[in-house]
Amino acid sequence: xxxxxxxxxxxxxxxxxxxxxxxxxxxxxxxxxxxxxxxxxxxxxxxxxxxxxxxxxxxxxxxxxxxxxxxxxxxxxxxxxxxxxxxxxxxxxxxxxxxxxxxxxxxxxxxxxxxxxxxxxxxxxxxxxxxxxxxxxxxxxxxxxxxxxxxxxxxxxxxxxxxxxxxxxxxxxxxxxxxxxxxxxxxxxxxxxxxxxxxxxxxxxxxxxxxxxxxxxxxxx
Amino acid sequence: xxxxxxxxxxxxxxxxxxxxxxxxxxxxxxxxxxxxxxxxxxxxxxxxxxxxxxxxxxxxxxxxxxxxxxxxxxxxxxxxxxxxxxxxxxxxxxxxxxxxxxxxxxxxxxxxxxxxxxxxxxxxxxxxxxxxxxxxxxxxxxxxxxxxxxxxxxxxxxxxxxxxxxxxxxxxxxxxxxxxxxxxxxxxxxxxxxxxxxxxxxxxxxxxxxxxxxxxxxxxx
Numbered sequence: 001x002x003x004x005x006x007x008x009x010x011x012x013x014x015x016x017x018x019x020x021x022x023x024x025x026x027x028x029x030x031x032x033x034x035x036x037x038x039x040x041x042x043x044x045x046x047x048x049x050x051x052x053x054x055x056x057x058x059x060x061x062x063x064x065x066x067x068x069x070x071x072x073x074x075x076x077x078x079x080x081x082x083x084x085x086x087x088x089x090x091x092x093x094x095x096x097x098x099x100x101x102x103x104x105x106x107x108x109x110x111x112x113x114x115x116x117x118x119x120x121x122x123x124x125x126x127x128x129x130x131x132x133x134x135x136x137x138x139x140x141x142x143x144x145x146x147x148x149x150x151x152x153x154x155x156x157x158x159x160x161x162x163x164x165x166x167x168x169x170x171x172x173x174x175x176x177x178x179x180x181x182x183x184x185x186x187x188x189x190x191x192x193x194x195x196x197x198x199x200x201x202x203x204x205x206x207x208x209x210x211x212x213x214x215x216x217x218x219x220x221x
Numbered sequence: 222x223x224x225x226x227x228x229x230x231x232x233x234x235x236x237x238x239x240x241x242x243x244x245x246x247x248x249x250x251x252x253x254x255x256x257x258x259x260x261x262x263x264x265x266x267x268x269x270x271x272x273x274x275x276x277x278x279x280x281x282x283x284x285x286x287x288x289x290x291x292x293x294x295x296x297x298x299x300x301x302x303x304x305x306x307x308x309x310x311x312x313x314x315x316x317x318x319x320x321x322x323x324x325x326x327x328x329x330x331x332x333x334x335x336x337x338x339x340x341x342x343x344x345x346x347x348x349x350x351x352x353x354x355x356x357x358x359x360x361x362x363x364x365x366x367x368x369x370x371x372x373x374x375x376x377x378x379x380x381x382x383x384x385x386x387x388x389x390x391x392x393x394x395x396x397x398x399x400x401x402x403x404x405x406x407x408x409x410x411x412x413x414x415x416x417x418x419x420x421x422x423x424x425x426x427x428x429x430x431x432x433x434x435x436x437x438x439x440x441x442x
Contacts, residue, residue, distance in 0.1 A: 016400070019240035019268075023373070026268045035270045042263070042273045047240075047247045049256045052263045052271040101401075122401055139405045151401030152244070153377065160407050173410040173417065177424045179237070180322075180343055180372030182411025183404035184360045186381050189394040190403025196394065203398045 002030045003166055006063030006090060008106070009037040009053050010083055012073030015045035016152050017100040021067055024159025027175045028167050036060040038082050046071055057086040065162065066090040069155070070102030070121065072210065077106055078217050084109045098147040098162065100155035105214065107148070108133065109221055116143040121151030122192055123207035130218045153190070156181065223251045224387055227284030227311060229327070230258040230274050231304055233294030236266035237373050238321040242288055245380025248396045249388050257281040259303050267292055278307040286383065287311040290376070291323030291342065293431065298327055299438050305330045319368040319383065321376035326435065328369070329354065330442055337364045342372030343413055344428035351439045374411070377402065 005025055007018055018035075026033040035054045037043050042050035055061075068087060077083045088110035091097040099107050104120040107113055108131030117136040118128055125135045139150050140158045149158035160181070164172040189195040192204075226246055228239055239256075247254040256275045258264050263271035276282075289308060298304045309331035312318040320328050325341040328334055329352030338357040339349055346356045360371050361379045370379035381402070385393040410416040413425075 014244070015240055016244035019236055019244075022268050022270075023235070023237035023240075033269045047243050048254045049243075049275055050273040052273060054270055139403070140407075151399075153400050153402045153404065156374065157405050157407060164407065169408065170420070173408050173420050174424050176406065176408055176410045177413070177416045177420050178372075178427070179374050180411055181374045181406055182360070182409075182415065183374065183406065184378050185397065185402055185404065186361075186378060186385060187390065187394050187397055188403075189397045190401055192398070194403065195398045199391070199394050199398050203395050206399070 003028055004032045004061060004063045006034045006036055006060055006066045008068045009035060009043040010073050010077040011044050012071055013045055013069050014071030014101060014152055015047050017069030017155050021100055021155035021159045024156060028163055034060050057082055062093050063090055064094055065096040066094045068099045068103035068106045074102045074105055075213060075217060078109050096145055096147055100149045100158060101151045104148045116146050117141055118148040119150050124211060127214055224249055225253045225282060225284045227255045227257055227281055227287045229289045230264040231294050231298040232265050233292055234266055234290050235292030235322060235373055236268050238290030238376050242321055242376035242380045245377060245396060249384055255281050278303055283314050284311055285315055286317040287315045289320045289324035289327045295323045295326055296434060296438060299330050317366055317368055321370045321379060322372045325369045337367050338362055339369040340371050345432060348435055
C-alpha cells in the first residue's frame, strides 16, 4: 500500500497542526511522506524553530492525500498564489483533500469547500460560510473526499480517523498503541462547550482581531 | 514571568515527543524557547523532515526547564558524550529536568534518575531500573525537580501539567482552549491496559528488539 502523503508548509504555521497529523499518518505501512513548501528553505513555525521541507511545490509528486495545517500564517498564505494553486492542483487528483485547524481556510481559497460540510478551529468557524461551506460541530468532519479537523490537537484524532479509512482499523489501533495515544488532559477545558466561562471569554477575545483580519482578507479574494 | 525552556534535539528523534510538548509550553506568557542540538545543522526526525535548532549545546543559555524527547535515535544519543553532558550540565542549575517517551533514558544516562520515580514509553519501562529509577505507572510522573512523561503523545498532557505548575491552572486552561485540546480518539487502544490483546502482542513484538538493543547499550555505559 504505497500511499503518497503531501503536507503543505507556509511561514508561521502552528506547527502541531502539522506535526501531530504527520506523526500518525506517516506510520501507515508503505507511506511516502512529502513535506512541501514554496521553496526548500526552512519554514519558520509559531514555536521559534523552523522545519525543513522535503520538496517544493514544483517538484512534489501528486499525492493521494494532501493535508493543510493552519496558524496565524494563514493570513499571508491565503494571498499567496503559489500556495493556493498548489493546494488546488494537488486536490484535483488526490483521493483526499484535508486540513487541520485554520488550514480549512486555505482549502476554501482553493475552491474545495463550496457546498461542503467542514470544520476548523472553534474560534474561526464563522468564516467557513464565506467559502460556501456549512460548519459541522465535530472534531473531524468528512464530506466525500474532503476531511477537515478542528483546532491544532484535533490533527491527531484526524490522523487516526484517516489511517483507519486508508489502512483499516487494526492498523490504526496498532499505531495508536505505538504512540501511546491514551490522552489524559489534566483539565477539561479544551472546547468552548466544556471550558470555564471566564476562560472562553478571555481566549475568544484574544482571537477576535484575528477573525476580523481573516474575514476582510477572504472577502477580497 | 520570563521562564527559559530548553529542548534537546538529536538525530532520529520521534518528533511529536518534542513538538507536542513545545507547542504547549512555549505559550506560557513570557516563555523563551530554546531548541538545542549538537550543531546548528537541521536535525532529521523519524517523519522524514528535519528541524532546525535555534541554538547549539555550547551557546544555549541556562534553562529553567530542560526537556528531552525520545525516539529510536536515543540509541545513538545515549553514547554521545556531548548530548549527555549538555543534559547533565543544564539539569544542575535548571528548576526542572524533564523528558517525554524514551527521553527518560537520556536523563538516566545523565545521572538524573537514580533513586527517583519516573516513567517512559510503556514498552521501555523495564529499562528504568537500570538507571536506579522506580517505574510509576502514570502518564506524567513527578519526583521533585524531575518530571517524566509516557510515550509520544503523553508530551501534550505533560505540557499542560507543567504549565499549571509554572504559571498556574488558569493559564494552562486558557492554552488548552486555544489549542482545542479536547481529545476524542476514534479508538480506545492507546495503552496496553486498554488495547486489544492482539494489538498488544503485535506492537510489543515490534519493540522487543529495540528494548534489547537499548539494554545492552545501557549496561555498557
